[in-house]
Amino acid sequence: MNKTVRTDAEWAEQLSPLAYKVTRKGGTERAFSHESFPDGPGQFHCICCDAQLFDRSAKFDSGTGWPSFFKPHTESAVTERDDRKLFVKRTEVLCSQCDAHLGHVFPDGPPPTGLRYCINGVALTFRSG
Numbered sequence: 001m002n003k004t005v006r007t008d009a010e011w012a013e014q015l016s017p018l019a020y021k022v023t024r025k026g027g028t029e030r031a032f033s034h035e036s037f038p039d040g041p042g043q044f045h046c047i048c049c050d051a052q053l054f055d056r057s058a059k060f061d062s063g064t065g066w067p068s069f070f071k072p073h074t075e076s077a078v079t080e081r082d083d084r085k086l087f088v089k090r091t092e093v094l095c096s097q098c099d100a101h102l103g104h105v106f107p108d109g110p111p112p113t114g115l116r117y118c119i120n121g122v123a124l125t126f127r128s129g
Helices: 008-014 017-025
Strands: 042-046 052-055 078-083 090-095 101-106 116-119 124-128
Touching: 008 017, 017 101, 052 116, 078 101
Parallel strands: none
Antiparallel strands: 042 052, 042 124, 078 090, 090 101, 101 116
């Protein structure tokens, strides 16, 4: 897989200010601030490079205010790395195609994985189908 690479200026031109702050600078949108995605089957894609990241069938309501999924579309769709920015160990989730910061994964999700991929809504686009 070839990585999607752009300069900071190119990302800033392509993305909204909030999407740029979240995906390229590791920010977080406020809980409950992203409008809902449409109902029905479909896929969630990276706002930066359009890579498919999550399926609607893996989405669940965690009550946290951010879109939550119990697994990515494929094992290789996202990468993970340690994040100690808030002085606690968390696991950051990134788009494997473009290294966009998506959110974090926690071990408190539902079966079958027990994982909660807590993802910034502004980092995603949704395609029905």
